[in-house]
Every structure is written in structure tokens, then in C-alpha cells.
Amino acid sequence: MGTLNITVIIKLEPDFSEGNVSYNPDGTLNRAETKNTLGPHSGIAAHAAFFGRVMYDAKVFIVTMGPPIADLALQQAQQISDAEELHLYSDRLFAGADTLGTAEVLRVGIEKMPHKMDIVFSGHRASDGETGQTGPQTAWKLGFTFLGNVISYSVDLETRTIRAKRLISLQGSPNVVEEVEAPLPVFISIDPTYKSNYDAVSQRLAFEKYQKEAIQRAQNFKDYLKVFNAKELGVDETLVGLPGSPTIVYKVERVPKSTATRRAEVIDGTDPEQIRKVVTKMKEALSAMVIK
């Protein structure tokens, strides 16, 4: 059986939970005093990575682009995922980046990793005004298959394929679960409803073991932390930060749940005529595929 390498892309965000929000005397949010924390969606992505750690003994890496204080988010994500390396991409040059500029930094970072990644996880979106695009854009730049709204997954280490359940809306009905299979590597954006299930005693024992390890690692997170600036990372300066960001924000809207573009058709497997139809369709599909 092969090994599994997982990267999680995370983000430091303002902590909107009770007690951590600070108010100005006029009752408005005091941004300077409000604490920062690991974004909740990033946290879910880290949980998904930990699932890989427990079930497949995966190696987990956490990356983020942000200011030096973002190491706090890396530490929190390490405590969840038992990551063995934390990468912080931090440089003034990265400031002002939109999702495309961010995706470029992440792409370079992930490609520079000590191992070839099999799965890259990102949160559904950030809670402080992001658009949910960083994930798909990074996937596109990496050339990885993108699976969005994933609520659970399993990996076959021998055939090196992943099976994932996605929560989608299909022809107007929300909350349809679609099961897909894809060869590794993949880029997964985790749905907010994602939950890891450990149903066997052995899995729970592994869970406890790695969770303990995660807590110990996170206590000494600096030992696992590597900080890279633009130069060390070797990014093309025209593709990152403000110069690499074509976006002009004039209005922010919620990202709708992704809709499947495919249409399912039920085929009666006992009817030879219908089977013939399937074969024809498969031939069509195969001829349209470009094999890399």
C-alpha cells in the first residue's frame, strides 16, 4: 500500500465567537482588539485531513498565506490535524492579493512541498468576506481534479482513487448527495456539514493516538513551522500580491451552492437496447477525452 500526502490550505480570520469580540464604546466592532483565530471553514478542512491521518496514516501539511501572526492559525490547524509541517507564506509583496494572486502563491508552495500531494483540502470559504474562489483557482493552477462541497470521502490506496460524497443541488432540489470517484491527486473543497466518522474500535484507537500526538505537536508548533518569503518561494512577482490580482470589488454576494452540470439518466440494465445506448454514450465520452 502506498502512502498518502495531504495539504490543507487554511486562513486566519477575526474571531466572532462570544467573549473574543471587542466593542468600541459606541458599540461598533473594535477590529484592533478583536482576536484572530483559525477560520471555522479552515477548521473543518483540517478535520477532513485528520480523517486521512487516522484512516490512512497520511502525512498532513498545512499552508497559509498571511501575516506573521497567521502562525496562530497554523498552530490551531495542527492541533486538529496532527500535521507534520506548517508552511507560512509571508511577504509584503503578497499584500493586497485577491483570490487569484493568493492561488498563485499557494500553487507554488504546494508544488515546492517535499512530497507530491495526493489531496489538497480547502475550507468551503472564509467568513471574512472571501468568495470561495481560492480553492477552485488553486486546483486549476495545480491541474488537480476539483471536488467541491465534499461531505465525506474514502481513499483506495492501491488503486489510488478517491471516493467522495458531495452535497449538491440538482435540478432545483437542494441537499442531493452525489457520490463521485476520481483518481488522485484531487483538490477538495470541504462542505460545512462535513463530519468524520470513526466507527471501528481500531479507528477510534488510532484517533486517540493521533489526537494526543497532535496536541503535543501543537504545543511545540514552532518546531514544525517553516516561513517562506516571496524569494524563498520563488514566485513570479507579477502573478502575486496586488500586481497579480485583477479583481475590482464593487459588491460582495454569497456564493450559491454548486449545481451539477451533468444530468443523470436511469438505464434499465436488463434491456439490451438500453445497454447499447450506454456503450454508445461511453464511446462518445471517451473520444471527447484528452489523455494527458
Added chain:
Amino acid sequence: MEKYDVAVIGGGSAGLAALKQLSNLGKQAILIEAGSKIGSKNLSGGILYSKKPKKGQVTNVEQVYENFLDDAPLERKITKYILHSTSKDKVYSMDLTAAHDYQANFGYSVLMNKLNSWFAKQAQESAEKLGGGIIPGVHVKSLSWNEQTGTIIIQTDELDEFEVKAVIAADGVNSEIAEMVGARKKFTTEQLYQGVKVIVKLPEEIIDERFAISSDEGAAHLFAGDITLNHIGGGFLYTNRDTLSVGAVYHLDSLIRNPAEPYTLIDTLLKNPMVSEFIKDKVPIKPDIDKNLSQEEKLRIRFGVAKLIKTWYDIREANFSPSGRERLIESGKYKDVEDIQSTLLSIQEKMSEKFGVTFGTDYLEDEYGAKLVPDGKRCRMKKPFFKNILFIGDAAGRGVFVGPRIEGINVGIDDGVHAANAVARALDKNDFSNSLGEFYSKSIEHSPYTVDMKQIDKDYLKIFLDAAKDVPTDIIGVRYGTILKMMSSDTFRGIAIKFANIIGYDKLIPIIESEETYVKVPTILAEKLGKSISASYLPTIPPIADRIANLNYNDDNLAHIKVLNSSSEYMKKMVILCPSKCYSEEGGKVIIQHEGCIDCGTCSQETEWHHPRGEKGIHYQYG
């Protein structure tokens, strides 16, 4: 199906000792615990003893966990053990430190959540190396046997079923395992005590001063007399590092006969002037906020006050503790002790000047809890096994509770070791027939903890008689004579032991555990000989609804308790006896609201009773 050698069910102090011992012996075992974290479901008084019996041997906690004395989160080593008889404002005290020290290496006050987490950490480390470990948040719901192999199939609410060769059932006083396999019936009210307890916050050095102890000493105070409200049992107050454990433990049958709310019983104890004085502290009193202010302004004040009070408590607590001061200075936020104290003063000033906070005398309660305690004298399982399941600790009803001798934790740990040894032997021989249970049964039969409950220990009895030697002979009428006569006359004291031996242990117990002993004699002693104590304030006791609201729950929408007969007399009494007021009566029918349940077990007698599913229900912070 996954297969393991041994499963320990229940991660209290008994189950954890079994797991640790199995690992010490190189045997693979897993432990399943319902609580989301080890320790969250356990509650004790409690003093953890290490004993050195004159005859026979017990395995003590420090033998199971090598680094126990250096590293375990122990509160205080109890060096004073005093029994107080109460009547209104009068208290008559007897020093029973000799009874506490009797055949003991030590007795430490402990808090179960912290202690069991520590035990778990040690046990987990050893178990992990052998492919075993601890799985919290899982509730075992049924056991069955594989007819061919005799192995036990365990079903839980949370995991796929799995198979083991033997089970050590350490699932506590309300053992579902014992009941589901038919190993024993539910304990009856005569076989149980109900214990209620509160944690009172009090800074470390105030405790030292008030109880006249040094930082490595501790005090235990027991109470009998009118604080019992005529029930058989009594109150206790133990000093922890920077909290006090205050509790009331009464025989359940006496509560059924004469129902009193558990919180009324504990409140009566807290209101006793001696206890009130023990628990008192300086507390900030929040100002009334001007109703005419704008909503925002009111919010701002409330925020400000709450934040300042919290900071004040935190710094004050640290300021009254050597390690706390050290921690603050090490953090770099404070230069020295003076710096801490001047900050504290300035916060105090800010509180009063800016927000109108005043300071008064009251007490601060941090946790309320309750649990049944099996009265080992009356409920020990004669045959503490069923096929290849061994029962230990409270599940086997094995505590030693005789007068002021209160021992459950140490007995469960010793049981855990016996059971682990028996299972290890069975693994070596690959023999899980009845001989496993019989071997275990025999080994605990010889334990001093079992033998002690069968005979009168003359030396122990003499300690009491000696403690009472200052009681004058003629203060009590003949009506309540037996006990007092034994205590108060030199001649009687001399023959008391003989007398006790003649009537025998079984007959002596009802004499000792009677209203006469717990209520009448102490009340008269206090009235006639007691010192008058006046409290400098009246404690503001939180109403039960606030106490419950303060607890941590993970609510389960599925009810874990089902009332079987909603119009039975017993269930009607639960309206009073449930410590968290889960029961109410409507139109002659008793109904339950399970959400506030603290798993005490009091109502289990006449209900279909289960522990909540994994991770659900009460989560004690101290225990």
C-alpha cells in the same frame, strides 16, 4: 468483526486501574467510557486513601501508578480529621485524626475529573504500546456471547460491534452491565446512599489560614446532628488546593421514609454557622444598572463589570497562592508581588469608582453534583462475576463505609488490580471458563477490604471510644443510652468492645447506623456541650435552577430514562428526591424531563434507566 483480548467498561478510578494493571502485565486491553472525556462523569467526596492493613495486603494507588506521589494532581494531604455534632448554632467537636490515620499511608483530597484524567493519561500511555487504549464517548448498550467460542460481543451506541475474550465491568453504581446480563439486581434503597456535593471556591492561602494548615496539609470536617434533618448520614467538608468540597451523604431508605430535597440537605449544611464561616469569602457585588440608560449603555456597563470581575477573581486567586504569584511574574506581565497587589487594588478601585461595584461577604459556589454511593456493608456482590465478566468498584457494590470510614476509590483500585491479574492469568492459560471468575472472586474474598466488612476491628472502635472520653456520663437520658453509654463511661468503654464482639458485626451495624447515632446523640451532645458559633453573614445560596443552569451538558434529544409507572409512590417521591428536579407531578402522574439529569441514579429503582449515549448528558468540571 474486530477482536481484542479484554475490554474494560467504564473509565472511573476502578476501570482505569484495571487497564493500567493489565498494561503493566503486558496484556492488551481497551477501555470504553461513556463520557466525552475521562473524568467528566465521575464524582466523589473525596479522599483517596493508601492503606496498610495489619493483616493481608491491598494494592494501593501509588503501586499501580509509579509516579503517583510526584506527579498526580493531588489536592491536599489530609492531616486533620474532625467530627462535629451540630444543633442550631452549637457545635461540639471531636478529633478523629487517629481514625483517619488508622492503618493508612496517606489520605489525599482529590477532585475526580482531574485525577481520573491523570490516571487515564498514564494508563493510555501503557495500553497504547500494546495495541490497546482508551475510547471515550462510547456507551456500551448490550453484551452477548458467541456460543461457539464463548467470547463476548459488545454492542455500543456509537461503534461497530466487536469481540473480546473477557470484560471487566467498572461501570459504576448504576451498572447497566450487571443488570443486563443478570449478574445482580439493581441495588435497593437500603443498599444505597445518595450523595450531593458542591464545590466552593476559596483562594489557597485563605484556606491555609482559616483551617490552620500549612500549604502541604489539609483538613477534613464531618458533620452529624441537626444538619441531617433527621436522616441517617451526615455532611462533609474537605479542603482542596483552592476549593472546598462540601457534601451531604444520606442513606436512601431514610430519604425515602422522610423525603427531603437533596439541595435542601446541602443548603442546611451550608447554613450551619460553622460551615458558613468556613466557606466565606470577599465577593464583588454587582451594581444595579440605571434602567433609564440606553440599551447600548446598559450593555456596555454589563460587559465592563463582567470583564473586570473576572479579571479581579483571576488575579486575586493567583495572588493568594505561591504558585499563582510565580506564574504571574513568570508571564512577564508583573514585576513582583507588590506589582500584582497594586494591580489588584487598582482593579478594585476601578470596579467601585467606575461601575459602583461594592464588596461584601458571601461564598462562591462553582459546581453542584450528586451520585449514589453503594453501601458495601449491605450490597457487595457475593459472586462478583458472570461467566467471563468481572465486576469491580462501585459496579460490584464494594465500598467500605462505616461511620467516618469512607472508602470507595481505593477499594475500586484494589479490585481493578485483582481483576486484571485474574484476566492476565486467564490469557496465559487461554481459559475463560468460570474458573476466571472464581479465581477473581476468591482473590478479593481474601482482600482486607472484604474481611474488614465482616468483623469488628477492636482497635478502630477503641479510637472512637477514646475520642469520646471527655463526654460526661450524665448528660443524656436513658432513652438514647446505648451508644452514649458506650462512649461516656469508663467502665462501659472498657466493656464496649467486648459487648460489640458479643452482639456481632451484623447486629452492631444497625446500632451504629441509626438515627440515634447520626441525629439524636450528636444533637444532644451539641446542645449540652457545644460551643456557640455565630456566622458573620448569611450565605446567598443559589436556587437549584441556577445550579443546574451552571452545569455543562451535552443534551441528548433521546431520553435515557423511561418512567415505568407514573403513579407509583416511589416515583412520586422522586419529585422531591431527584437532585436536579427532573421530575414533576401533574394530575397524579409523575413526568420526567431528562435534559437536566445528572446521572445520579436515584430514580433508577423504578425506571428503565440507562446512562446517556456517548458524550451526552452531564459533564462535570470538578466531580
